[in-house]
Amino acid sequence: xxxxxxxxxxxxxxxxxxxxxxxxxxxxxxxxxxxxxxxxxxxxxxxxxxxxxxxxxxxxxxxxxxxxxxxxxxxxxxxxxxxxxxxxxxxxxxxxxxxxxxxxxxxxxxxxxxxxxxxxxxxxxxxxxxxxxxxxxxxxxxxxxxxxxxxxxxxxxxxxxxxxxxxxxxxxxxxxxxxxxxxxxxxxxxxxxxxxxxxxxxxxxxxxx
Amino acid sequence: xxxxxxxxxxxxxxxxxxxxxxxxxxxxxxxxxxxxxxxxxxxxxxxxxxxxxxxxxxxxxxxxxxxxxxxxxxxxxxxxxxxxxxxxxxxxxxxxxxxxxxxxxxxxxxxxxxxxxxxxxxxxxxxxxxxxxxxxxxxxxxxxxxxxxxxxxxxxxxxxxxxxxxxxxxxxxxxxxxxxxxxxxxxxxxxxxxxxxxxxxxxxxxxxxxxxxxxxxxxxxxxxxxxxxxxxxxxxxxxxxxxxxxxxxxxxxxxxxxxxxxxxxxxxxxxxxxxxxxxxxxxxxxxxxxxxxxxxxxxxxxxxxxxxxxxxxxxxxxxxxxxxxxxxxxxxxxxxxxxxxxxxxxxxxxxxxxxxxxxxxxxxxxxxxxxxxxxxxxxxxxxxxxxxxxxxxxxxxxxxxxxxxxxxxxxxxxxxxxxxxxxxxxxxxxxxxxxxxxxxxxxxxxxxxxxx
Numbered sequence: 001x002x003x004x005x006x007x008x009x010x011x012x013x014x015x016x017x018x019x020x021x022x023x024x025x026x027x028x029x030x031x032x033x034x035x036x037x038x039x040x041x042x043x044x045x046x047x048x049x050x051x052x053x054x055x056x057x058x059x060x061x062x063x064x065x066x067x068x069x070x071x072x073x074x075x076x077x078x079x080x081x082x083x084x085x086x087x088x089x090x091x092x093x094x095x096x097x098x099x100x101x102x103x104x105x106x107x108x109x110x111x112x113x114x115x116x117x118x119x120x121x122x123x124x125x126x127x128x129x130x131x132x133x134x135x136x137x138x139x140x141x142x143x144x145x146x147x148x149x150x151x152x153x154x155x156x157x158x159x160x161x162x163x164x165x166x167x168x169x170x171x172x173x174x175x176x177x178x179x180x181x182x183x184x185x186x187x188x189x190x191x192x193x194x195x196x197x198x199x200x201x202x203x204x205x206x207x208x209x
Numbered sequence: 210x211x212x213x214x215x216x217x218x219x220x221x222x223x224x225x226x227x228x229x230x231x232x233x234x235x236x237x238x239x240x241x242x243x244x245x246x247x248x249x250x251x252x253x254x255x256x257x258x259x260x261x262x263x264x265x266x267x268x269x270x271x272x273x274x275x276x277x278x279x280x281x282x283x284x285x286x287x288x289x290x291x292x293x294x295x296x297x298x299x300x301x302x303x304x305x306x307x308x309x310x311x312x313x314x315x316x317x318x319x320x321x322x323x324x325x326x327x328x329x330x331x332x333x334x335x336x337x338x339x340x341x342x343x344x345x346x347x348x349x350x351x352x353x354x355x356x357x358x359x360x361x362x363x364x365x366x367x368x369x370x371x372x373x374x375x376x377x378x379x380x381x382x383x384x385x386x387x388x389x390x391x392x393x394x395x396x397x398x399x400x401x402x403x404x405x406x407x408x409x410x411x412x413x414x415x416x417x418x419x420x421x422x423x424x425x426x427x428x429x430x431x432x433x434x435x436x437x438x439x440x441x442x443x444x445x446x447x448x449x450x451x452x453x454x455x456x457x458x459x460x461x462x463x464x465x466x467x468x469x470x471x472x473x474x475x476x477x478x479x480x481x482x483x484x485x486x487x488x489x490x491x492x493x494x495x496x497x498x499x500x501x502x503x504x505x506x507x508x509x510x511x512x513x514x515x516x517x518x519x520x521x522x523x524x525x526x527x528x529x530x531x532x533x534x535x536x537x538x539x540x541x542x543x544x545x546x547x548x549x550x551x552x553x554x555x556x557x558x559x560x561x562x563x564x565x566x567x568x569x570x571x572x573x574x575x576x577x578x579x580x581x582x583x584x585x586x587x588x589x590x591x592x593x594x595x596x597x598x599x600x601x602x603x604x605x606x607x608x609x610x611x612x613x614x615x616x617x618x619x620x621x622x623x624x625x626x627x628x629x630x631x632x633x634x635x636x637x638x639x640x641x642x643x644x645x646x647x648x649x650x651x652x653x654x655x656x657x658x659x660x661x
Contacts, residue, residue, distance in 0.1 A: 052258060054221040054240030056320040082379055083244040083258055104242050104377045105322025106338065124405060136342060139406050172341040191340035194321050205240065205319040206222035208291075 008032060010043050018073045019091045022151035025074070033148060033157050045157045050147040051079060055086045055102045056194075056202045059150045063100070063197040065109045068092040072100065074150030078164075080143035089152055097153045099187060100197075101176075107197065108174050110189030118177055118184050122165060128175075130188060135167035135175045156180075221319070228253055229262050238282065238295045239317045243375040247296075249281075254372065254381060268382040270371055275299055278328065278420075278431070279314055281374045285424030287335055292316035292324055294424075296374035302365040304635075315376055323377050326420065327412065331433035332440060333420050334397065334412035343391075343398055343409060350636065352391050352398060354411070359391035359398050362438045363635045390438060394630075397439035414439050436630045444623035448616075455616040459609055466605040478502060479595035485522065485580040486588050494579035499531060502597050506570045514561040515543040515591035521558075522589050525579040532572045539564060543591070 004017040011030040025034050026047055033045040061072040074089035085103035092098060098111040116130050126137045145159040159180055167175040168191075178185040221240040228235050230253035237243055243257035245265070254266035277297040279285075284293045296315030301308050311329035318324075325336040343354040352359050369384045387402045395414035400407050414437070417430025433440075442448075479500040485493065502509060515522050521544035528537040541564055547556035582589060 052241035054242055054319065083242075083377070104244075105318075105320070124407070138342075168340075168342045170342050170344055193340075202320065203221065208319050 006036075006041050008034065008043075009041050015041060017151060018071070019095075019097070019151055021091075021095075021097060021153055022073070024148070024152040024155050024157070026149055035155055044155075047147060047149070050077060051084050053077060053084060053086065054203075054205070055088075056105075056205070057086070057088050057100065057102055057199065058201070058203050061088075061199055061201050063090075063199040065092075065098075065100075065192070065197065068094065068096070070098065070100075072150075074152045075148065076145060076152065076156055077147040077149075078143040079146040080141050084146065085143075089150065098189070105194070106191070107194055108189060108191045109197075110174065110176060110187035113175075113186045113188040116186050118186055120184075128167065130175065130186070133169055133171070133173050133188075135169050135173070137165055138168045139166045140164075141166065226262060228255065230255075230264055230267065235262075236282070237375065238293055239375050239377065240319065242317070242323075242377050243295075244378050245376045245380045247372045247374060247376075247380075249373055257375065265379075266381055268372075275312075275371045277312070277314065277373065279326075279424050279426065283424050283426075285420075287316065287324060287423060290318055290321050292318050292321075294374075296376045296380075297372070298369055298376075298380065299371040300367040301370045302367050304365065310370065315374065317375075325410070326415075328420075329437065330435060331417055331431040332437035333415040333417060334439070335415050336399075336410050336412040339398070339409040339411055349389075354398055357393050357396075359393040359396070361636050362390045362392045362397070364389040365635075392439040394439045394445070395441040412439065414441055435633070436626065438630065438633065440630070442623055442626045442630075444619055444626055447619050448623045451616045451619045455612055458612050462605060462608055462612065477594060478597050479576075480592065482590060482592045483578070483580075484588055484590050485582065487582045487584050487586040490584075493581070494525075494577060496529075497576040497578065497593070499573050499575045500595065502569060502571050502574055504571055504597065506568050507597065509566045509569045510563055510596040511541075511566065512561060512563045512594040512596070513541050513543050513591060514594070516589060517543055517545045517560055519546050519548070520544070520583055520586055520589075522591060523581040524591075525581070527577040528566060528569070528574055529577060530570070530572045530574055537566050537569070539566070 004020065006015045006017075007013070008015050008027040008030060010032040011027060013027055013029040015025060015027060015034065017025065017036075023036055025036070026032070027034060031047040032043045033047060034041040035044050057072060059072055059074065063070055063072075070090040070092045072088045072090045076087045076089070077084055078087065083104065085101060088100040088102065090098055090100055096111065098109060101108045101110070113130065119126075119128070122137050122140075124137050124140060128135050128137075141164045142161050143164055144161045145156060148156060162178070162180040164179070165177040167177075169175075172191045174189055174191050176187045178187065226235045226237060227233065228248040228251060230248055231251035233248055233250035235246060235248060235255075237246060237257065246255045246257040246262070247253070248255065252268050252270055253264045254268070256263040256265050277294070279294050281294055281297060284291055286292070293316065294314050295317045298313050299310050300313065301310045309329075311327055314326040314328070316324040316326060323338075327334045327336055339354075343352040343359070345352045350361050364387070366385050366387050369380060369382055372380050372382055389400045391398045397412045397414075399410050399412065401410070417433065420426070421430045479497070481497060509528070511526065511528070513524055521542060523540065523542045525540045526538070530536070541562045543560060543562045544558040545556070545560045546558055547554070549555070576593065576595075578593070580589070580591075
């Protein structure tokens with residue numbers, strides 16, 4: 001696969017896209033947030049200092065989910081009143097875009113789901129059925145974007161507080177409704193154990209081998 | 210913060226900071242995962258996500274008030290994964306005016322995440338967060354998880370009374386959660402509800418020795434007091450194995466009985482055919498030829514087989530020991546009736562009859578026989594057979610009973626264990642707490658155990 005390249009409009013460094021569907025990326029050198037247009041890259045912002053975060057995952061981490069291998073190419077960090085969590089953006093070997101979330105080392109893999117009717121608001125304990133699986137609302141979190149890195153499938157910068165609804169099932173399947181857009185986005189997937197993902201190219205931790 | 214990029218180049222390292230409350234040095238062991246950190250010297254609850262470590266709460270306690278049994282910073286392997294103890298809290302519930310406390314240890318691994326240990330009166334549990342929701346029954350008395358049934362043991366409001374170290378959530382002294390424990394020893398599934406959110410976790414019982422070994426602690430673990438809600442009964446495994454062993458022995462005994470019947474049951478010592486003419490009148494009694502009963506003192510089986518057809522014959526027998534003169538008197542009736550009526554065919558009685566005379570010593574014997582029947586019947590032919598050493602079913606019955614004794618005893622002790630366990634529950638054995646209802650509980654636990 002030939003990778004598309006362009007130059008950072010801010011510092012001139014070469015920007016390489018690992019995925020053709022990427023809409024946004026961050027310059028590795030000057031930390032400019034860049035949006036891909038038909039013609040060129042546009043600088044829309046600058047990555048601010050990130051909160052303390054020690055996810056073992058990083059851009060370039062490879063893993064396996066189900067029958068697919070995937071590669072991490074970007075992330076969004078969200079902050080809420082109990083801390084922060086990571087949504088790592090990955091592409092699978094067949095070019096599908098998905099998310100590996102690391103919320104204080106609880107891991108879940110989800111993919112965008114289309115064409116489902118979503119509630120405009122809901123309460124903890126409420127039930128929904130999508131694709132023949134029943135999900136129960138477990139947490140409702142108000143969070144805000146606090147950092148991006150790498151390639152994303154949509155523009156995501158300078159967003160204010162957004163509501164996330166996390167749902168669990170009786171079978172380790174999970175769902176998230178993301179109200180950052182209208183209509184809201186639905187992501188469906190599964191809670192996974194760290195070992196199950198068979199992750200490679202992870203960060204190392206001082207004092208832990 | 211001086212971090213330039215989203216992914217710091219270096220490996221995350223353990224940070225040393227100073228408490229803004231008292232200046233004592235603090236160690237952050239869970240890197241960026243710590244949400245709250247509590248100073249061990251001044252008990253300030255600090256915001257670990259804030260670079261300035263904002264003080265969120267201070268509480269009064271002597272550091273020596275509640276020293277963790279596993280010191281913070283100790284590492285140990287739980288199910289093959291290395292974890293470090295980073296946080297410690299005491300939680301308290303009130304039941305009928307008495308407070309009960311247990312301790313929770315927060316364990317951390319930088320990739321596998323968080324895990325918890327709980328300790329109450331020397332009983333330990335290895336706890337992790339559930340990734341799937343359990344199926345709670347309509348009345349909330351039971352729940353199902355991975356094909357196993359858990360029974361509600363207790364529900365209470367637990368308040369955090371003491372905290373030390375790091376937590377991956379906003380911990381506060383005085384915070385109250387409502388929790389419910391559902392047990393299926395050695396496991397327990399707990400729900401913790403803050404009112405807006407429910408967290409489910411699963412615990413598995415560990416002994417103090419398991420913990421001491423895992424964390425290489427010195428000395429002896431505190432001895433467990435009483436029986437804990439999900440403590441596996443040391444007997445429940447024995448109950449199952451003793452019953453299967455008993456089953457095996459009962460089968461062996463049965464095949465032995467069958468074998469003995471085949472081997473010994475056929476030692477026939479006497480057989481003769483007689484005729485009785487009912488219309489002959491006069492003295493019907495007679496004596497047989499002598500026959501020998503060999504071997505040791507044992508049973509003798511006498512079988513009468515008569516050509517009766519819609520009539521009867523009654524035989525007064527006397528088995529007489531020719532050597533000692535000892536006599537055994539008994540009478541047998543052989544009758545057989547059959548026919549047809551509005552309900553179809555019917556029959557009553559048999560043409561043969563057997564009787565066992567127990568404990569007959571060896572010796573030379575003969576029979577005195579006196580037949581009776583309907584005087585108008587005419588000639589009745591009958592065969593008398595004497596068999597020696599007929600094995601007694603009652604012997605095997607006694608042996609079977611003896612086999613059942615250990616199984617019964619172990620079951621009884623196991624029932625007592627379950628009785629003591631459920632005596633501590635708010636939802637005791639169907640209310641009355643009797644041993645019989647505990648028996649129901651233990652049977653239930655077997656059933657759910659078999660589902661695995």
